[in-house]
Amino acid sequence: TQLLExxxxxxxxxxxxxxxxxxxxxxxxxxxxxxxQEPGEGPVLLVTVVTGGEVKKLKRLTFQxxxxxxxxxxxxxxxxxxxxxxxxxxxxxxxGTYKYIFGTGTRLKVLA
Amino acid sequence: NAGVTQTPKFRVLKTGQSMTLLCAQDMNHxxxxxxRQDPGMxxxxxxxxxxxxxxxxxxxxxxxxxxxLKKQNFLLGLESAAPxxxxxxxxxxxxxxLTYEQYFGPGTRxxxx
Numbered sequence: 001t002q003l004l005e006x007x008x009x010x011x012x013x014x015x016x017x018x019x020x021x022x023x024x025x026x027x028x029x030x031x032x033x034x035x036x037q038e039p040g041e042g043p044v045l046l047v048t049v050v051t052g053g054e055v056k057k058l059k060r061l062t063f064q065x066x067x068x069x070x071x072x073x074x075x076x077x078x079x080x081x082x083x084x085x086x087x088x089x090x091x092x093x094x095x096g097t098y099k100y101i102f103g104t105g106t107r108l109k110v111l112a
Numbered sequence: 113n114a115g116v117t118q119t120p121k122f123r124v125l126k127t128g129q130s131m132t133l134l135c136a137q138d139m140n141h142x143x144x145x146x147x148r149q150d151p152g153m154x155x156x157x158x159x160x161x162x163x164x165x166x167x168x169x170x171x172x173x174x175x176x177x178x179x180x181l182k183k184q185n186f187l188l189g190l191e192s193a194a195p196x197x198x199x200x201x202x203x204x205x206x207x208x209x210l211t212y213e214q215y216f217g218p219g220t221r222x223x224x225x
Contacts, residue, residue, distance in 0.1 A: 009152070031212055042116075042202050042216025045157070048213075088154055092212070094201055098162050099170065100214070102154035 003027050004091055004103035012109045013079055021074045021106045023089035030092050032065055032072045033100070037086040046074075079110045114138055116217035118203050124223045125193040133188040133202030133220050142204040144186040145170075145214065146178060148199040155202065161186055193224045 007022045023032070031050045035043035047056050049065035049072065060083075062075040068086045076083055089103040119134045122211065142163050147155040147170075157170030159178040167178045175197060177189045186205075190197060200221050204214040 004154070006154075033212060033214075040218070042218055043214075044206070044216070045213045048212040090155075098160060098168075098206075099157060102147075102156070102170075104152060104154045 005103045006087075006089060007011075007102065008104040008105050008106060010107050010109075015080055015110055015112050016078050017110075019076050019079060019108070020058065021076075021087055021108070023072045023074075023103050024068050025091065027093065028069050030069070030094055032069075032071070032092075034063055034074055035088040035090065037088060037105075043053055043086075043088055046086045055057075076108075079108075081110045081112050084108060084110050116144055116215050117202055118201075118217040118220050121218070122221060124225065125190075126225055127194060127223075129193050130189070130191050131193065131222075132134065132190075133201055133203075133222075135186045135188070135205075135217060137184055137203075137215070139205060139207070139215065140181075140183070141205035141215070142208050144180065145206070146176075146188045147188065147202045147204065148197075149202060149219075150199050158188065158201075159192050178207040180215040193222075195224045198222060198224045 033048045034046045038042040047063045050068045052069045054065045060077045064073050081083045090100040116137045135191050145160045146158040149155050156172050161167045161180040164183040174194045179187045203217040
């Protein structure tokens with residue numbers, strides 16, 4: 001059972017465009033992470049959000065945790081070819097848990 | 113400081129063969145994880161360990177066994193490989209309960225024919 005659904009699954013855009021990726025669940029998470037994965041490599045953590053409604057920014061990337069802690073979004077402003085990759089969200093079900101549930105992934109391609 | 117390393121990088125097995133994947137971390141992390149990644153499925157947790165000598169089952173543990181005899185190493189074993197175990201396997205480690213970041217290895221691509 002996949003508890004975290006990401007949309008869209010695939011996204012191909014031109015350099016300079018904006019985009020938003022969504023991570024949705026019917027379950028509540030104590031924390032949620034976003035990772036980026038490049039071909040042939042393991043995922044690399046971008047951000048962790050822990051408070052409902054929390055917004056974090058990482059240069060052109062803006063991450064938001066839903067008020068009810070069931071969903072999250074990743075917004076990229078003025079996308080660049082270097083943003084190309086697989087974006088994964090991952091949630092921890094309870095505080096102090098050792099386990100994460102990963103989303104299905106969004107594969108982004110930014111064309112120059 | 114190599115972070116998380118995985119051995120081997122690639123492997124092809126015949127159905128019924130066995131093998132062990134090795135994960136090593138040099139960050140003195142308490143927690144270690146084994147995931148598999150299949151197209152359209154994200155990462156799914158196979159087994160994990162919260163300390164030396166301890167292991168626990170994740171979402172998809174069937175057909176796999178693990179051991180954590182030393183803090184820095186986490187081994188994933190396939191006793192009798194099946195084509196359904198064709199996947200990319202990732203190991204990850206995490207410092208402790210107060211930190212969230214998982215550090216991933218580069219992955220092992222396994223094909224079972």
